[in-house]
Amino acid sequence: TQLEKGGHRHWMSKEIAEQPGVLADAIAHYASEDAIKLPQDIDFSGIDRVVMIACGTAFYACQTAKYWFEKIARLPVEVDIASEFRYREPPIGPNTLAVFVSQSGETADTLAALRYCAGKARIASVVNVSESSIARESDIALPILAGTEIGVASTKAFTCQLTVLHLLALKAARDRGQIEPAIFGEMLRDLRALPGLINQALAVGPDIRETAFALSEAEDILFLGRGQMYPLALEGALKLKEISYIHAEGYASGELKHGPIALIDDSVPVIVMAPTDELFDKTVSNMQEVMARHGRIVLVTDADGAATAGNDTWRVLTMPTAPSQLAPILYAIPAQLLAYHTAIAKGTDVDQPRNLAKSVTVE
Numbered sequence: 001t002q003l004e005k006g007g008h009r010h011w012m013s014k015e016i017a018e019q020p021g022v023l024a025d026a027i028a029h030y031a032s033e034d035a036i037k038l039p040q041d042i043d044f045s046g047i048d049r050v051v052m053i054a055c056g057t058a059f060y061a062c063q064t065a066k067y068w069f070e071k072i073a074r075l076p077v078e079v080d081i082a083s084e085f086r087y088r089e090p091p092i093g094p095n096t097l098a099v100f101v102s103q104s105g106e107t108a109d110t111l112a113a114l115r116y117c118a119g120k121a122r123i124a125s126v127v128n129v130s131e132s133s134i135a136r137e138s139d140i141a142l143p144i145l146a147g148t149e150i151g152v153a154s155t156k157a158f159t160c161q162l163t164v165l166h167l168l169a170l171k172a173a174r175d176r177g178q179i180e181p182a183i184f185g186e187m188l189r190d191l192r193a194l195p196g197l198i199n200q201a202l203a204v205g206p207d208i209r210e211t212a213f214a215l216s217e218a219e220d221i222l223f224l225g226r227g228q229m230y231p232l233a234l235e236g237a238l239k240l241k242e243i244s245y246i247h248a249e250g251y252a253s254g255e256l257k258h259g260p261i262a263l264i265d266d267s268v269p270v271i272v273m274a275p276t277d278e279l280f281d282k283t284v285s286n287m288q289e290v291m292a293r294h295g296r297i298v299l300v301t302d303a304d305g306a307a308t309a310g311n312d313t314w315r316v317l318t319m320p321t322a323p324s325q326l327a328p329i330l331y332a333i334p335a336q337l338l339a340y341h342t343a344i345a346k347g348t349d350v351d352q353p354r355n356l357a358k359s360v361t362v363e
């Protein structure tokens, strides 16, 4: 297996490193110069509502996609955890598109939620395993083309899920006449440039590793993000607790003062996911509230963000500058690497964390 791991110490590190390649494959599979092609067409002009359902990391991919569908395609989206959705008997109509996101395609609660929707709504799934139950029972199955993922903590499947969901949001925007062809073409070009940016983010690895060694001493860590970076804060916290067993919470930056700020002192590192976008200044003021209480900030941002806000922070991790809508995919890399290197520093079992399963087929 050492050979299969391609020189990597863990599957997780191999799978993190594979992301530029698998993302490029997924993008090439679904997008040409000026169009998005799906295995079967979904015509979004007849759809007035999207519900997205998943568990774990896939749920955070859905939460991120909600920002894209609503902003780019002007289509209302509800996101739910499968184990909640399935017992709630939510009303679902024929103009609803129900999207199920699952790496394995076998998660019991997600499958049960899909079966609840069958016959009521159009059903699409975003899966890594094309022969899976969820794929088979969907009207349309969109493979994410990540290749086999072995590490229990999902990495490349997450960024591939995001990529396919981003493409789906662009398709919805186009079908609904919400985007000019020129802008659409530009966004496809941006997407094609993403694997290159991911490579650059991977190159920040040594800085991330150093920060992670310092983080490994902490007992609690907060992750903050605003807007489309909020679900990534949740995913960053999940990744960290899954493999390093450090207690971590993700919060929307604006919610900080409604509770978690009470936890802040100099022993609580706060990781802020904040590319320079239209919400950056708001997040910087949240950061200042933390620093005023001696919280230690790790600011994950781009060169502009580092120049404007990086001076008083404990550490800065500088990502390449990216088109705003793609930042959640790019910033998944530092989230994954922070968790990975923190776990290494703590000496935990990265690929087989205690109590967790790769695929949860019990309810």
Ligand code: G6P
Residues within 6 Å of the ligand: 055, 056, 057, 058, 101, 102, 103, 104, 105, 106, 107, 110, 152, 153, 154, 356, 357, 358, 359, 360
């Ligand atoms: C388990 C895994 C997670 C995964 C979740 C959903 O909890 O440990 O990494 O995100 O199941 O799995 P799925 O296969 O449906 O994406």
